[in-house]
Amino acid sequence: MTTTDPTTAAHAAAATAGAPGVVFPPGFAWGAATAAYQIEGAAAEDGRTPSIWDTFSHTPGKVANGDTGDIAVDHYHRFREDVRLMADLGLTSYRFSLSWPRIQPTGRGPAVERGLDFYRALVDTLLEHGISPVATLYHWDLPQDLEDAGGWPIRETAHRFAEYAALAARALGDRVPLWSTLNEPWCSAFLGYGSGVHAPGRTDPADALKAAHHLNLGHGLAVGTLRELLPASAQIAVSHNLHLVRPLTDSAEDREAARRIDAVGNRIWTGPLFGGGYPADLLADTAAIVDWDELIRPGDLAEIGRPIDLLGLNYYTPTIVSAPRKDAETPDPAHNGGHGESAHSPWPGAEDVVFHLANEDVTAMGWPIDATGLSESLIGMHRDFGLPLMVTENGAAYEDVVGPDGGIDDPERIRYLHLHLAAVADAIAAGADVRGYYLWSLLDNFEWAYGYSKRFGIVHVDYGTQRRTPKSSARWYAEVIRRGGLG
Ligand code: IFM
Numbered sequence: 284m285t286t287t288d289p290t291t292a293a294h295a296a297a298a299t300a301g302a303p304g305v306v307f308p309p310g311f312a313w314g315a316a317t318a319a320y321q322i323e324g325a326a327a328e329d330g331r332t333p334s335i336w337d338t339f340s341h342t343p344g345k346v347a348n349g350d351t352g353d354i355a356v357d358h359y360h361r362f363r364e365d366v367r368l369m370a371d372l373g374l375t376s377y378r379f380s381l382s383w384p385r386i387q388p389t390g391r392g393p394a395v396e397r398g399l400d401f402y403r404a405l406v407d408t409l410l411e412h413g414i415s416p417v418a419t420l421y422h423w424d425l426p427q428d429l430e431d432a433g434g435w436p437i438r439e440t441a442h443r444f445a446e447y448a449a450l451a452a453r454a455l456g457d458r459v460p461l462w463s464t465l466n467e468p469w470c471s472a473f474l475g476y477g478s479g480v481h482a483p484g485r486t487d488p489a490d491a492l493k494a495a496h497h498l499n500l501g502h503g504l505a506v507g508t509l510r511e512l513l514p515a516s517a518q519i520a521v522s523h524n525l526h527l528v529r530p531l532t533d534s535a536e537d538r539e540a541a542r543r544i545d546a547v548g549n550r551i552w553t554g555p556l557f558g559g560g561y562p563a564d565l566l567a568d569t570a571a572i573v574d575w576d577e578l579i580r581p582g583d584l585a586e587i588g589r590p591i592d593l594l595g596l597n598y599y600t601p602t603i604v605s606a607p608r609k610d611a612e613t614p615d616p617a618h619n620g621g622h623g624e625s626a627h628s629p630w631p632g633a634e635d636v637v638f639h640l641a642n643e644d645v646t647a648m649g650w651p652i653d654a655t656g657l658s659e660s661l662i663g664m665h666r667d668f669g670l671p672l673m674v675t676e677n678g679a680a681y682e683d684v685v686g687p688d689g690g691i692d693d694p695e696r697i698r699y700l701h702l703h704l705a706a707v708a709d710a711i712a713a714g715a716d717v718r719g720y721y722l723w724s725l726l727d728n729f730e731w732a733y734g735y736s737k738r739f740g741i742v743h744v745d746y747g748t749q750r751r752t753p754k755s756s757a758r759w760y761a762e763v764i765r766r767g768g769l770g
Pocket of ligand 1: 321
């Protein structure tokens with residue numbers, strides 16, 4: 284594992300963070316990110332079968348307006364046009380996810396070549412345009428057959444995931460230099476099996492904790508498989524939405540609330556990932572919910588702790604918490620990770636913790652804007668884990684308006700992105716080894732339980748015609764990339 288000496292020239296070049304003319308290190312990846320179910324469409328083509336998100340979105344009442352990913356933004360058929368857009372922006376890297384049910388429809392057995400062909404063509408087109416591909420194996424679309432067999436709460440799913448990783452690595456390993464195992468497993472475990480606002484929509488805290496362990500195990504097993512099958516030069520990462528948890532006040536009670544959310548939101552992943560096992564306080568907080576001794580089998584922690592090359596951070600907003608209070612605020616966007624309302628908590632062992640808005644300056648998701656949380660996260664991760672980092676998601680939804688000339692002017696998104704890129708520069712200047720930034724998202728897309736009602740793209744999509752129109756934020760980002768930093 285490489286760690287970077289903060290005195291290198293790259294860091295010195297970035298040391299003017301916050302000042303005009305902020306420059307990022309040479310080789311810094313200027314990216315954008317998407318995910319298969321959110322953009323591909325072609326849900327029943329070329330052998331693809333339903334994932335948990337197909338089932339969930341087709342269940343009345345689960346997704347706003349009854350929206351589904353059946354067509355999404357039709358990227359499956361329009362990927363060449365989309366790669367041209369990326370090239371026009373000057374992106375140097377593109378982070379996308381592979382659809383498990385497109386590659387291995389039932390989650391078992393051989394790969395479907397037509398599914399792999401799509402990704403081969405996508406990757407080849409990216410490479411032809413000088414854009415470095417970053418493939419995420421799992422961005423939430425578990426084959427429905429595996430959910431029917433028990434889903435992430437059962438151990439077998441972790442082994443199935445490693446087998447699928449092998450199929451992907453054999454097909455694409457010669458041309459994808461950077462792989463990520465999981466995207467935001469916190470959401471898969473705790474929104475999918477705890478609060479139920481995400482697929483598969485189950486609401487059992489014990490299942491949520493079991494899912495977390497099996498996602499960790501699946502990650503570790505997949506790292507082992509990828510190391511065996513990929514060229515030695517390939518790099519392996521995982522992307523977590525680590526919560527930047529701040530206590531509302533400095534009281535012992537609020538600090539205790541923050542500790543509990545940090546345990547089940549963050550250290551449940553980073554503890555075993557970095558060889559420390561599950562934290563004792565997490566095990567104590569959740570002892571009445573799940574039998575960890577039965578769940579963790581001999582050898583699991585060694586698998587999960589296999590070394591990785593890079594750690595991805597997905598950051599949108601900080602998480603402000605307190606102990607229960609009489610004046611508790613009702614809108615608590617962080618309660619469900621900002622992904623919808625549920626009577627069931629996604630925080631096993633910390634159900635009574637109260638969430639607060641960091642400030643009133645919010646995006647269309649209701650998520651407060653506070654870029655200091657991004658620099659603080661990166662600096663903390665550098666200090667605590669000491670490996671290269673990437674911001675694998677960051678961006679904002681706004682209610683974009685198409686002007687009379689067909690253009691979309693989105694200065695609020697530009698402001699959000701500017702603040703957060705400056706925060707990345709601040710972290711680099713403070714010594715964090717941050718290798719890239721992947722803006723969420725390239726295109727407007729299916730925003731999970733919110734359907735198409737929330738737009739995160741820097742490229743607008745007219746869902747009726749599938750016409751793509753770069754917003755002013757896209758032109759701004761292209762200029763940032765051209766200059767290699769903020770002006
Ligand atoms: O759209 C999602 C993405 O799939 C995962 N991270 C957060 C984004 C915005 O909610």
